[in-house]
Amino acid sequence: MSAPPALEILPLLHFPLVNGPCDLGALVVACLKRNRITLRQGDVLVLAHKVVSKAEGRIVDLGAVSPSARALELAQATGKEPALLEVILSQTKRIVRQSSGVVLCENHLGIVCANAGVDRSNAGENQAVLLPQDPDRSARALCRSLEAAFQVKVGVLVADSHGRPWREGAVGLCIGLAGINPFIDYRGRRDLYCYQMQSEIECIADELCAAATLVMGQAQEGKPLALVRGALVQLDDTSSAAALLRDPARDLFR
């Protein structure tokens, strides 16, 4: 019997430290070549959002921020730094929940996450990194660079780690996407007993980012890029991570 096909997740080594605006597509193509990887049709490249943000100059010097009255008030309520809160508020459409040490926000794109995605780790001293302004646009640009360099159709995902209600610990999920359908829709397919499935839509974009996060890590030894090879993806030039955000009308946790 031949071995079943495996899904592989390869961390990419030797990606340069990115600290400001640069041609991310060129850096990624060079890194793939350094890792002796030739992209194949249907490969999915996952990038930690932070490297995308930094390449787009989405870095704020906290020393240059003057906290507003609202940021000072929120600092009292949550115990977080006023300057960081001022930056968080600048990215926030709506505060979903707040508590000691926690500000859960819906950002201007509709992504619900802690601190509107603003993060001090892996930023420079007294700096904070914002989410990319439009992570789908970032993913599309990278996807075009990769497809031009390798002459195959691939997926590009921008990943971030988020906490969840009811569960401990953060997991990688998808905030920007290009090139593949983020979902597998099982509705209408027959199950093992020919029962027609009613409701199952699987978010493979989030599962791919969770899988990639397993090899990327978070601290000094972290690697910002991983390649997923062998996933059953459906190529799709029109898709985006915006489709992952639940319609507020159907959201029981607004």
Next chain:
Amino acid sequence: MSAPPALEILPLLHFPLVNGPCDLGALVVACLKRNRITLRQGDVLVLAHKVVSKAEGRIVDLGAVSPSARALELAQATGKEPALLEVILSQTKRIVRQSSGVVLCENHLGIVCANAGVDRSNAGENQAVLLPQDPDRSARALCRSLEAAFQVKVGVLVADSHGRPWREGAVGLCIGLAGINPFIDYRGRRDLYCYQMQSEIECIADELCAAATLVMGQAQEGKPLALVRGALVQLDDTSSAAALLRDPARDLFR
């Protein structure tokens, strides 16, 4: 330059259809051998919860269920089948949210998910499958069977697919665990700029289940077992998926 180490996810083929009580450990060991896989230290086996539930006889014939007044009332409110709701209520400690077509429950173990995990897909005609009574105990028993058969330390995870607030689509996550630490704790480690990380705990148990779900699928062609090889796991004989459930005192979405 040598290639970086890859994480591999192997779907296991030819697992028999399980429809009632059986020795799951023996079936899994036989399936691994049929797939010519010899487990290695640190391998992680992920099982779809449904195969575990069925092997433990957690199947209910909906025709034999008499809906209570509460189930009938909930059927009015949600449009779901009264008999199915009666079974769901039998597994439920607390209804977290209800709406048309949706009953989000906290089950007796503290897991918050749709329908208390009761599911009609991949069950027999007019049958529903419950979650395993104690998925951590199921994982421990399997872990012991695998370690006895292969003489190495491994992880065993029981996976289910759950929807999430704010995001479309379901993802695989972990409801039962044995043999590995479910978390990587980055707190106190230094980031790229020597900033001491404050809060990052990564739930690798959920990420491993998400990754495995990518190769397992849901419908007729679904495979209930996947092997994850090459993940950076910490072996731990005392851990469980109960640790993944957030302390209600720190949960903003009770």
